[in-house]
Amino acid sequence: MVAYAWLVPLLPLAAYVFLLVLGRRAPEGVAAGVSVVCSLASFLVSAAVFRAAASQGPVGPYLFHWLTLGSASISFGFEVTRLNALMILVVSLVSTLVLLYSAGYMHGDERFPVFYQYLNLFVFSMLALVLSPNLLQLYIFWEMVGLCSYLLVGFWYFKPEAALAAKKSFIVTRIGDTGLLIGIVLLYWASGSFDYSTVFAAAGAGQWSLGWVSGQELTTLCALLVFLGAVGKSAQFPLHVWLPDAMEGPTPVSALIHAATMVAAGVYLVARCYPLFQASPGALATVAWIGAITALLAALIALTQRDIKRVIAYSTVSQLGYMMLALGVGAYAYGVFHLMTHAFFKALLFLAAGSVIHAVDTQDLFEMGGLYRKLPLTAWTFLAGALALAGVVPFAGFWSKDDILAAALNTGHPVLWGMLLLAAFCTAFYIFRVYFLVFTGAPRQPERWQHAHEGSWVMTLPLLVLAAMATIAGFFNSPLNGDGLEHFLFADSPQHQIGYTAPENVPLMLLSLLVALLGIGLAAAVYWRPRQSQRPERWARAWGPFYTLSYRKFYLDEVYYAALVYTGKGIAAVVDWIDRYVIDALVRVVGRLVYSVSVLLKFSQTGQVQAYSTVAALGVLVLVAWAMLRAGGVH
């Protein structure tokens, strides 16, 4: 079965090509139907591949020769490992549900078929990314998912904010991608191949050199460059600024690309290149610290945002930080585990938020309220997602987040652990702030509330499935399942050397549960009861500068704009000025010089033949005189 894994990305590609041929006038039913069927088939194949991968080791046949470089040859194909078998399962499942949901959410949009084209292209690229057997192929699809993200964020291209956000997302991730590309090229020269196995074998041995850098330093440099790619794609500090803006895209896009799959590609990249990172303690520490900073920073920003999608977007950034930290402290399995559970509960939160936005046609939290009575199913499923995110037992997030916290402490990183615990408290607070503001209390804008209603079954069914997954996915790696995921991931590495794992620590579990409940309690105290409706404003006043700092996202956008965009535009303006007024001016000066000489000379052109002949006669005279002098005078 593993040999048929190439079908997994090929099915969405077939759907893409089919829709491309049909064009933009394809009926909605056909576009959505074909996409969902292909994606579902892809999911079923993935499931079969996953089952087969559980019993087999990594398999990686190459399919075709791509390019020859001198004596080196580059081939493309696919590989199935335990890690990417899990990834394709998660990706194809979430994709299927989002494609189904979009049929309701995007209903009536004039570019409905185009939306499905882009989504199918994305699903293909994402699946091909995780199935790539070498770094170059990974990079190709890495950029392709970025392209799809660009197209989908800018789907409503006529909105200036969407156009700006799309451009920003592409350029900011491109900064990281350039680092990744350089890293891949350096790894190629250091190890002589793009293949993971060759690269990792060379990295593990550590005896490699590029002439100007070698050994451990080379390993660290390459690992950091690869990590730069992951920082861009997974929206880690300091390149996280594109993800919240990317919320200008349609909500299903946010759920699929900017929560469950593409942004997790960075985590996948670090996990896939884990042997490289393990060979460099410095790189691992960087990963851990960046992860922790991101987790805390994004959680603090999420506390005060007014836009429902932005809160969840910052939450995504924060949770991706958790995953990075897990990988950074060596807890490989827990990072992957959190990636999986997060994909479910975050997709759920986005789709539920989409259901709310669909119903009330606003994204401002303070224009909602009391929607539980209008959208009970959405409210319940959102609650499941929120509990999972906050980390309340027995929901999925509890198990994975708790594992990460325990790993941080047990590997001797108490500071990181403290940061994560604080972030966990904020997480519980902000997501329940959203829940209470949206679903409880009195409607703040009654006319919007009046018209709110649940979507059709295509929108509610994915919510229910994802809610179920958000509830039970944690058991996959809980003591109740004998830590099944760890065993699955590590079955091929007998000495358990691939990463840190540990048995559950009950006091720590209780502590993190307590922190989560405290956060929820505080949110309830501030936002739940209608008679306390004055209290959020009082809180904001009391925390004045801190509130503003969080609300303005620590002014990072402004800082970047000043530091990068202004500088870049300034250099561009200077270059343009030099081009016009120095280089081209010099050229014009040369031209003018020739011209002015000719202007002077033209005064000698009197038009009188007699004048010309006089000069000619004088010339002859001079020549004759010269010749006579040379000949020695007249005898």
Add this chain to the structure above:
Amino acid sequence: MAYFPIPTGSLLALGAILFCIGLYGALTKRNLIIVLVSVELMLNAANINLVVFSRLGLNPGLNGQVFALFTITVAAAEIAVGLALLLAVFRLRKTSDVNDLNENKN
């Protein structure tokens, strides 16, 4: 019949003087007819030289005299064409002053 050889130098001096008069006229006179006449003078100066050298040069022969005949023929043709052009210009511009014929100026 007594033979008084005229010195070569004198004959050449005659040609040179004639040429200079012609050149002076061609370069300074404003009337096109005079300019043409001066050009004729220069041609005839050349003719004198040709004839002198054909008789008194290092390699005497008929070549120089034949050339002189050619020159006379060509000069006749030139005068014919030149006068025709002059008339045409005069009809067009009502002048035969070379100062007014500086179309090529600047």
Add this chain to the structure above:
Amino acid sequence: MGLALWMVLVPVLAAFVCVLVPARQACVQRGLALAGSVITLLLALLAWLRFPGAVQAGGGANPAAAGVPLVSHLPWFTLPGLWQQQDVTVGLSFGLDGLSLTLAGLTALLALLAAAAVRPEEAEMRRFALWSQLAAAGAIAAFTALDVLTFFAGLELSLFAGFFLIDLSGDPQRRAAAVKYLLYRGLASVLLLLALFGIAYGVAGGYSSLQPDANGNLPGAPAFTLAWPALQHNLHGLSTAVFPDHARAVLFWVLLLGILVEEAFVPFHTWLPTAHEHTSAPVSMLLGGVLTKTGAYALLRFGAGLLPDQLQHFATWVAVLGTINILYGAFAAWAQRDWRRLIAFGSISHMGLVLLATAAGNAAGLQGAMFMMVSSGLLTAFLFFLAGAVQARTQTAELGRLGGLSRPLPLLSGFWLVAALGALGLPLTSGFVSEIQSFIGSFHRFPAISFVAALGLILSAVYLLYAIQQTTFGPLRPEYASLADAQARELWPAVVLTAVVLWVGVYPNGLGQVLGQTVQQLLQMGG
């Protein structure tokens, strides 16, 4: 065989027929231009099919065409006793090795698409057909010439044809732009001619301080020849006593200077944006796609092919020049407010990478440089085609006066996005394959310089996406609400270009095998 010769002759014949047909029959004229290009393109495809077999069979025994697979030769004239009592024969010799074949095919393709892109109201069709065919013939002759003199003749033909093309249509300042173009490239031609003749002279021992033997021959000096395969063969392992190093160095810098001017490298580039800004789109397609690739061709063919030791010796200088071009072009493109100038500066930035990759001198770098020439040619022409199609509708190419064009012009906007993404090096387009190979090559030799040059990858995304955002995204301007999108008749050049760009990007080995033949030869020369 004669394929190479016919590829030059067919456009010349087409141009000749254009002269005979009355100018008012614009349809016939256009048909002639199309037919000439189609036949040339078919010949190129035929050569492409025969190419692997010809490589297997090996080059002919003739030293003047050693190592070139598909050769056609026509004696032209003989200069008796030109050099040490030997006759020097100049032939109309053309040969198709990997690089020549690819570039000649590219020329034919772009000449075809440019003819298809001409709007009847835009230009006098006879002059366009005539000069575009002659420009194509000249460029193909330069790309395929086996003889330095023939190369120069082709270069001059394309130079003058380019002048008349730029002057043909566009805005009132086009005459000044055309003169600027002519002066710059005329200078470049002179420099190239000087360098190439100097090399031929030097190989025959012209700069040697050795004493001639009793017969007047220099010991160890080969016979004088103007054929580059023979020069390449003679130069391989030629003693520095025969061709001294300082002479080689001087000739290399003369050649490089010629290439810098020819290829519009900073600071000799200002004619390029000016020309593109003031002429019409089909001419820009030819000019940007083909006519500006002769300099890079000379760099690879004569720089890397004839003076590899000098190229390696001065490689760091060349790499720094390339990086300056990459960054200068990118920053300047960012500051432009006119699409055509932006595309021109973008192509300068791309060609800077060619310089950097060639300087690296390894297989990946040389192959990357060749890919980049093809890719840049395709994408520059693609972008100019689209800018022209949109300009015909909106009457402007200024970024500030466009916006929201996705709604009235979805197809054109879609293709525009494809072209821009290709130009910024998105994977699965030709741009990516070129960039990755170039950078693989350059990082091996110049890690520090390449780190700086990689900034160009980010900047290209910045300026292209900024321009796209200003053009097709955003709210629709009311004056453009009723624009009519392009139909299939107008769009097929875009479809063809997209197909080629994707073909190179998805399966680069097809092109890589052909170009690889030249790469191997250049490497043998250097090694």
